[in-house]
Amino acid sequence: MRVHHKVCCGIDVHKRSVTACLMWGPADQEPQSETRRFGTMSSELKQLAEWLKQAHCEVAVMESTGSYWKPVWNILEGHVRLILANAKHVRALPGEKTDNKDGKRLASLLRHGLIRPSFIPPREIRELRDLTRYRRKLLGNGAAERNRIQKILEDANIKLGSVLTDVFGVSGQRMLHALVESESIDVEQVAELAHWSS
Structure with a gap:
């Protein structure tokens, strides 16, 4: 399957935490990944932004679950290109829902260009x-x-x-x-x- 992004991140957003899975590697090899958990306070989200910046992350994706994604988006905006995915389009298979798996699944879908972005107006x-x-x-x-x-x-x-x-x-x-x-x-x-x- 064609690789669209060599370095990308899938972010699973919750009320009190976000789980981010950074995925990278050449197109012809199995990607490497690292998963980290961050709180949702501004200072913690800025640490996430810094981590993505240091990793030269091209793009990050998160699901549009409730309104929890908004503060995450507001902090990360300007640090990395962001995509908001409709939760219906990226739903996990039954029994496969864990924060780590969700982040990795989102990153993998994004890596292969399989996420249709939702429109988010400018700030x-x-x-x-x-x-x-x-x-x-x-x-x-x-x-x-x-x-x-x-x-x-x-x-x-x-x-x-x-x-x-x-x-x-x-x-x-x-x-x-x-x-x-x-x-x-x-x-x-x-x-x-x-x-x-x-």
């Missing part, structure tokens, strides 16, 4: 996506809080929603602050606090 795009997701979440939280406040007001028979188009607009916020300060406001105070009357 800047990934960061932008994370920020966009977080912003969406914050906006959703804000809407949920506004709904909760309106329900509390309705339950307390405070009908600001009946007299204002936006309870959280300038006039609405003035009225809410006045309610917090004095616990009740009358019709004249409501008119005074309305945005159009100031």
Whole structure:
């Protein structure tokens, strides 16, 4: 079988550890391999990156299992070319699943060019996506809080929603602050606090 990479690495990623199998050797010979285990803290993953760099590793592969691969990818990115493999495409045979075997199996598949890479956007795009997701979440939280406040007001028979188009607009916020300060406001105070009357 044709060899695509003379020095490559298969990385089996877990929550607290990664098992990396470095595989090397000429195309016409049985490859040599070395397996090492690393923790998932940044300092430990940097040791993995250094090991791969010293071994002149051309490319490393890991499975897309959960989200555990992401911090590993973020640390190794820029040190070695990375491939993320869909777990369905590189699944082990039943009864053959051990960390050492998984790393070696991934390295062997990679060595022979048998792994179809998943698309991973560049770091800047990934960061932008994370920020966009977080912003969406914050906006959703804000809407949920506004709904909760309106329900509390309705339950307390405070009908600001009946007299204002936006309870959280300038006039609405003035009225809410006045309610917090004095616990009740009358019709004249409501008119005074309305945005159009100031």
